[in-house]
Amino acid sequence: MLCLLSYGKSIQGVLVTRTHALYQQRWLTVFLGLLVFLSLSSELILFFIVFQFETFTPASAFGLSGCILGCTNGMCKPMLIGFWVPFVLFESIIFGLTGWKSFKSLNSSARISRFPSVITILFRDALSVCNFLIWIADPYASYLAVG
Template sequence: MDSATAAAAQFAELQEVIHNILVTKYTYVAAATILFWDIFITFDQEVSRVWLTRNSLGRTLFLVNRYVAPALFIFDLIYQLHPSPSMTVSDHDRFQATWRLTPLYCKNSFLPPSLLGIAALGSVEFILVMRTYALYQSKLLLAALTLLCLASVAAMMGSTIYMHNNLVTNLPLGAIPLVPGCPTSCTSPLCRTLLIVFWIPFFVLETTIFGLTVWKSFRSFHMTGIEHSTNLVTMVYRDGLIYYIVIMAISITNLVVWIVAPMSMAYLATSLMRCLQVTICSRLLLNIRGILEPQYLTSQISTIGFSREGPVVKSTMDTEVSAVTLVRA
């Protein structure tokens, strides 16, 4: 009876693990769907407001933010959802040899996209840093926020590399019944701590940027009045508020999951967070260029030529990244 009870408990635990892993994989699919759909419905704006401008730092940051994430999601979907059909042992061995989905391959395939994803997140943060700098026009503030951004990226990469090399266990394809892709496991109590530490610098940076934006908006609206604020200024503050609320909400969700949920659900909300960061940041930049486009095209009409490539509009960092140097304290 005791052995039967233990077997039933192990089976129930296995069922829970399978369910949690599958739900996490489904969130990857949902997040990828949101990301690709947003790119599809805003591609015409991207062409007119980004592709037809000359190369600049702002344009480069936009394109990195826009297209590195989809490439990573494609890789993640292959990594997470590679089918594991029913096979005999010998067939399974040949299948693994053909596709190289061994534990070593799964382990080596996990780290590079994770680090690249952190670098892409760093580009999002740097865009926000540049917007904040444009509000204050302070090189000291720019240096401080840049250092905080670099510290955030370094902490994320450091914890990821340490977990990958010392704590995370990668299982072979088909090791867990009904679960596709490369299953990962981290049973050490240190995993939860590192996952929480992973986001602390990011949370500090986001909160600092939001606080600086709120303070600047309060001073600006207090001096000029909301009714006299331009559409550009109002839109910059509005989008910054929306970005912070959404990202902090999903960040807190991540922290709660890491603290109270089983480790099999540790990455439940990470893909959604990556998707929302990229999507909202892209919309923020497109909105800025959309508001500036009429006045900018009018002021630069002499620089527009007609050719088979279409018009080329000169652009600056203000129009590409923030365009909020028009704001004065």
């Protein structure tokens, strides 16, 4: 889980850099960097709280070797849901900012030319909801679609 957390934060750093390249505004970069820091802090706190309630069951009972990790406490499920909330919030803000910039750029390029250009097609494809659908289908595989 910590490996996934560090991978997700590096992706968020790339998204902040990309958004800075789109907007070129320092205050927005600082705001997004602060969101990354706050989400990392809350996710680490929730992770360590849930980790205290983790139980290790010998996998030999299932014909496997090693241990199976699980959380039987009723508090684990809400904590794990809360673990993903900052990630979804950050991704939604980045998606909204990128969509807004794409929309504004698309409108300005549409005034210049009436024919769809490669840039117009790329903007249309950039606004796909692939990330959102993958996150709904399998939240633990959401890192696959971020790129």
